[in-house]
Amino acid sequence: MPTTVAAFWDLVEESAQWRPAAVMLSDDHGRSLTTVAFRTEAERVAAGLHARGVTTGDVVSWQLPTTLEAAVLMAACARLGAVQNPIIPNFRAREVTFIVDQVRSRLVVIPEAWNGFDHGDMARTLGRDVLPVALDGPPGAAIRLPGDITDPLPAPSGPSTACRWIYYSSGTTAEPKGARHTDRSALAASNGVVDQLGLRADDVYPIAWPIAHIGGVAMLGAALRTGARLVLFDTFDPPTTPDRMAAHRPTILGSATPFFQAYVAAQRRHGDRPLFPELRACVGGGAPTPEAINQQVADVLGVPGVAGSWGLTEFPVATSETPADDGVGCSVGRPAHGVEVRVVGGELRLNGPQKFLGYVDASLDAEAFDDDGWVRTGDLGVVDGDGRVRISGRRKDVILRNAENISASEVEEVVLRCPGVADAAVIGVPDARTGERVRAVVVTVPGIDVSLADVVEHCRRAGLARYKWPEDFRLADAIPRNAMGKVVKRELTADGGR
Template sequence: MTFWGLLDDAARRVPDAVVLADDHGRSLTTAALRDAAGRAAAGLHGHGVEPGDVVSWQLPTTLEAVVLLAACARLGAVQNPVIPAFRHREVGFIVRQVSARLVVVPESWHGFGHGEMARSFGPEVLALDLDGPPGSALRLPEGDSTGLPAAPARADECRWIYYSSGTTADPKGARHTDASVIASSDGVVAGLGFGAGDVYPIAWPIGHIGGVSMLAAALRAGGTLVLFDAFDPAVTPERMAAHRPTILGSATPFFRAYAAAQRRRAGKPLFPALRACVGGGAATPEPVSREVAEVLGVPGVLGSWGLTEFPVATSETPTDAEPGTTVGRPAAGVRVRVVAGELRLKGPQCFLGYQDAALDADAFDADGWLRTGDLGDVDEQGRVRVRGRLKEVVIRNAENISAAEVERVLARHPAVRDVAVVGVPDERTGERVCAVVVVGPGGPGGPGDEVTLAALVAHCRAEGLARHKCPERLEVVDELPRSPMGKVLRRELEGWLASAPGGVIG
């Protein structure tokens, strides 16, 4: 089934089911989404977009973004969603590499001139006026859908190009089909059990590949996605609560905000219908998962795992024992193997290859398995554990030290609220283990208690960490640089550390 076929089928089966809502009181049923997408597809056609043309779009998490997504699917365009945090370097590289026919952006958003930026790249630009609270009408060009070309019939052609964050090099464009993005919803539907009656607020970028996975799940099985175009830890959890969510996600900063909001309620449940919290994008530290369980009354944060190239490969279920200790079992049709400690994948949601085909040779092994770059294992119950990244290691005296392993241990220290571990150059050992820590309340001396390198080393040793893996440098910061999906921006962190005076060094 094509993605447009999936939407059309849902609109015929359950035309009055509310599939989308937003923070401004608007909503769309499946039938209303189909009809709005048809009109918007005609609007794109009026701008000269033909089937097979590439439409790059960089929009916040709004109804307009999802309708545009569905409009591209109706028209048969190849769509290239771009997360709003990308700027000139990334966006310019992307629209040139995909040879975009049209670039759709807000004229301005949160004080940044997306329209001015997009016009500097060359392709035609459609700049939307998204400033201020929306009215009832969608802020998209429209036309008569009766004159559109036939909807695409094949689900195995490239229709989506998603770019990774580019934290270590130029962004890499993963080419997907309708079939592969729809298959990425299997873990959400079968694993998480998402379906009719579920309400999932989304405040992360809808242009992330997780956005189409969740939309496909809602169209397949029911449920409502509530879109939030911004996330303010102080107010957004309460605004989400007004929609009676059954599922919350998706990364550490969000979960801490939900728990803090619940504590402010002094015992009255803020999310009385909540049945699960699910993590994605970055591993959830064990202390955060425990906090979620204790404060929100769900069994911790359910783990899931995937890549832009292979979205939602595995997921835990609400009935799994010890939630958060693994990333769950493979989704339908997904196979996992471990080669020299690296997790490799085959399955229906695997991408076709990169936009730059020269990268494909390194992406797959000789047997066609995707090299994920993630280190891990599979236990006797078929559950996958992700131990870290191949490239996120500290090489000290020729010994590889997993940054993720050290981070997990440090995160259990009561005074550590957030932590990242990176390697810093050293003339004697090659690299040293550097811990970059955000201090939280709950230290031995109470709020504001100083965290020392000696105390962290003692904690690591008490936890059984080998001596050569313990941190040798400590930097205390107010917060870690993170992507909108919660991943630590290691390149930013490494650049800052290279120019930092040295912190506390053992």
């Protein structure tokens, strides 16, 4: 198994030499790439980028969905030593303009059109060199990226301590910030996937979340290291995608609440015969899996629960559970190799190989690191006697009512178990008397009425302290979530709901 994680391109080369015929990537359209084909396609595309003028240190911003093209482009940029800036596909002109201006992109790679949106028109207003890719519609067999095989490529740049990746947070509670990573720090995120999740050569993992998320390089690195196969889905349609995933006989499913709800619903539609007969683990990341969803996964899909992991754009996959842990889903696991966790004033802080270099806007660094260089995560939690990390909430997601701190995530866990509640989020809203009050925003199960009184009575029966009970209630058609399943609380305005 290749173990080198200092340079992404070295890992591509090692994997191609180690298992040249192994299929490492396939997609929802019947295409696939072996490790050798992946390397070959990456070199072809790297030559095309080089002919276009891209060289070591240039910033290539790309906004591609979860496709073979995106994975090949990642390797092509690494082959050239370019600084790549993956952008989540659902970002629009406001965010994309801000990002490419801040990172000073040399080239912007986008779909001409995808999923009903004209990325090409948007990108041509950016004042940058734009490379549009035709991704709309079913693909043929070829990788839909231009290449050039006439001019020789420069030698690979090899391991470097320089920035090679710039990832922008998805901005669930604030504006996105650009985190700068080296190859080593980005690829160190694969340690938890390999060592704790135990990814192996016979694993098949369909992913429909954005490969442009920092989890994308973690999973791609883990697949290169182990020989596992990733199946890429460019969209996720809850009624149909789980069945299409089932055709690939997955051994692992992820990654957040909306996905698990869809898998459970698909199995229930399928009846008693397992829809995913080879499934050995469900894995969660990006946001804690509510206890109610974790129990449904265990009961319906037949795995112990959702093996949680924890990290952030600035420090990806810091901890992970293993599928064999006792009480899977009750924590986010133990620290990955080389990671240190400490608690300061209730806040979890991190140090280790995944640590980012700092932000593109260096003025933000003072708040990001403490005096010892540890990353301030903003997450509240504890490390228990077995070394497992347990998250209790976000520092910025604490409701201050009558000088008492209330964890919104704790209340959400209880509200989600209320009969008739399909989804929920809890926020704090201003209150002249108490400072803030607790608001529950609720999506109901079709055909079932739920009121504030129902939620309060459920909280009472669940043993939740009275001062934490919701005092405010809104019904919503859906809880706004980003592509990784995190609730976007800034969209839950004071007058949100219906």
